[in-house]
Amino acid sequence: MNLEAIYNANKEQTLYGRYITNKHIEPLLERLKDVFEVSTEGVSVQQKPIYGIKAGNGNVRIFIWSQMHGNESTTTKAIFDLLNFLKNGDETARVFLDYFTLFILPIVNPDGAELYTRANANEVDLNRDSVNLSQPESVLLRKCFEAFKPHYCFNMHDQRTIFGVGNDPKPATVSFLAPAYNNERDINDVRQKAINVIADMNKTLQNYIPGQVGRFDDSFNINCIGDMFQSLNVPTILFEAGHYENDYEREQTRKFIFFALFSGFKSINENVLVENKIEEYFDIPQNKIVFYDLIYKKVKINYENKEKFTNFASQYREVLFDNSVIFRAFISEIGNLEGKHGHAEIDCNGAEFTSQNGSDFPEIDEKADFLIGKSRKFVNGQEI
Template sequence: MNYTSLVNNYTNKYVFGRYVTLKNITPFLEDLNQNFKVEERGKSVEDRSIKTVTWGVGPKRIFMWSQMHGNEATTTKGVLDLLLMLNENKEPFIEDWHSKFTFLIVPILNPDGAHYYTRVNANQVDLNRDSIDLTQPESQLLRSLFVEFAPHYAFNLHDQRTIFGVGDTGKPATISFLAPSYNEEREINVNRLEAIKLIVEMNKELQEVIPGQVGRFDDGFNINCIGDYFQSQNVPTILFEAGHYPNDYEREVSRKVVFRSLIVVVSALYEENYVNNSVDSYLNIPENEKNFNDVSIEYVKCKETRDQYIVKIQYLEQLKEECVKFCPIIVDIIKKESKFVHHAIKRELFFKDTLISISEAIDKELTDYVEIDSVMVSELLKK
C-alpha cells in the first residue's frame, strides 16, 4: 500500500488550522454517502450536538474519538481525511475494509470546548479525568457508546504541546503513542500487548517519513483517564498524541502523520502482519520529555555589565475572531544555553530598548503565525 500517495490524495478541505468546530465539520458529515450512518447521539453542556459516524459492516469493531479536549483538533483533521478517503471509495482495499470492520467514530466529543478553544468543557471539567465519576454529559455519552458498541479496539485521539521532544534527541515529538496501563503495576497483559504491537507497526512506517520524531507517552496509571479505564476493561486501547513538526504551527503536516498512522493501524489489523512485533521494539521508542521552547533570542545584553542572556519564549494560544493566534510569553531569562528550541533568533539586543527590539525581532522573523503583544513582551523588563 502506498501510504504517501493516499495521504497526499485525501485532504479534507472542510478543516484547516488549529480551530475546528462542529460548524466546520457538519457540512461534510451531512454529505457522506450511503455507506455511512451519521447520528446525533447526545448533547453537550451548552446543548451542542455530539455526532457519531458509523461505517462498515464487518465483525471487527474499532471505536475512536477526538477532541475530548476542545483545543486539540489535529487528530480530528486526520480522522476527517480518513473519512474522506472512505467516502470517495476509489481505493481497491476499501471494500475489503468495509466487510471486515465496523468503525464508530466521534469526531468531536467536546463541542463546547471546541467552540471556545479550551481544553475543558463548558463546566470547566477535563473530560479525560472524568472516566469514573462521569459527572459530565460528554463523559456519560462516551461511556454509553463504549458499552453499547463493545469495541475490539479503542483509539483515543489527542494533541500534545510544542514543549514535548523525543527523549533527549533534540527532535520534536511530532506524534506520540501509548498503550495505556491497565493497573498500578503497569503490567502487560494480552490486551495491552495487542496495543503495543500495533504501535510498533505504526512506528515502523513513521520512521520512514519523520525519522526520530515519534515519542512514547508516560504510562503512569490513572483510572480516571479514559484510556486507562478502557484498557482496564480488556479492550486494547491506543493513545494518539499529535505534536509539533518544524514550522508547522497550524499542524497541517501533523494531520497527515495522524492520517497515515490511522491507515497503517487499520491495514495492520486487516493484514494481521503485526503479531510478531515485540515489547522491546515498543520500549525502544524514546519517552516524551518536556524540553522544548518555541523561541529563544540569543542574546540580550545588559548595557552596564555586558552580561548576556538568553530569552526563552513560549506561545500562548489565543482565539481571536475564529482564528488561533500565537502570542509570545517570556518564560525564562537565563545565561546558559537553552536546551532545545523550535526557532532561535540570533540577534544581539540590549536591555535599554528591550520592549521595542524584542517585538521587532520576533515580528520580523515569525510574522506568519505570531501576533505581537507588547504588554506580554514587556514582562522581560520586570525580571
C-alpha cells in the same frame, strides 16, 4: 503503497488550521450520510449535538474519538481525511470496510471546541472524568463504549510544542501510548495488542519523520479514559499529534496521523498482532519537555545595575480571535537554558535588549515585543 498519494487524493480541503467546531464538520457529515451511518448520540452541557459516524460492516470493531479536549483538533482533521479515503472506495478501502466496523465521535467536546478550551463548558477536563462521570460528555462516551463493545479504542489528542524526543532532541511530531491497566504497569494480552499496533505504526512513520515519534509516560491513572478502557480489557491506543517544523497549523502533522491510522488498520487487518513487539515499543523514545517555540541567544541585559549576557525564551499562547486561532508570543524563561532547545533560535550577537516599554531586562509573561541593539525589532517574537 504510496501513502503520500493516497493522502493527497483524500485530504479534506474544507478543514484547515486549529479551530475546528461542529459548524465546520456538519456540512461534511451531510455528505457522508450517503455512504455511512451518521447519528446524534447526545448533547453537550450547552446542548450542542455530539455526532457519531459508523462506517463498515466487519467483525472487528474500532471505537475512535477526537476533541474530548476542545482545542485539540488535528486528529479531527485526519479522521475526515480517513473517511474520505474510505468513502472513495478503492480496493484497500473496501478491504477495511469489510473487515472493520468503525464508530467515530469526531468532536466529543463541542462546547470546548467552540470556545477553544481544553475543558468543557463546566471547566472539567473530560480526560480526568472517567471514574466520576460527572459530565454529560463523559457519560455519553462511556455509553457509546458499552453499547459498541469495541475490540480496539483509538483515543485521539494533540500535544504541545514543548515535547521533544531523542538525545539530540527533535520535535515529537506524533506520540503514542499503550496505557497501563494497573499501578504496576504490567503487560497482559490486552495491552500487548495495543503495543503491537503502535510498534507497526511507528515503523511506518519512521519512513517519513525519522526520530520524531515519541512515547508518553505510562503511569497509571484510572481517571484517564484510556487507562480506564485498557483496564476494562479493550486494547486502547493514545494518539498525540504534535509539532512539525514551521507547522503551527498542524497541516503536516494531520498527514502523519492519517498515515498512522492507515498503517494501524493494515496491521490489525493482516493479523500480525500475535507477535511480541514489546522491545520495539519501548525502543520508541519517551517524550521530554525540552523545547520552547523561540530562543534568543547571547543577549546583553542589565540585571541589578550590572551588564551581563544571557539567553531567554518565548512561547506561543493560542488565542481565539474572530473565529480563528492566532499565536501570541510571551517571554517565558530567562537564563542559561541548558538542555532546552528552540523550534527557532536567534543569535543576538551580544546586542542589548530593550523592551517595548523601555526596560533593559526581559520580564516573564510580557509580550515578546522588543529591540535587540538599535536596529533589530521583534514583534510577537519574530524579527521584522
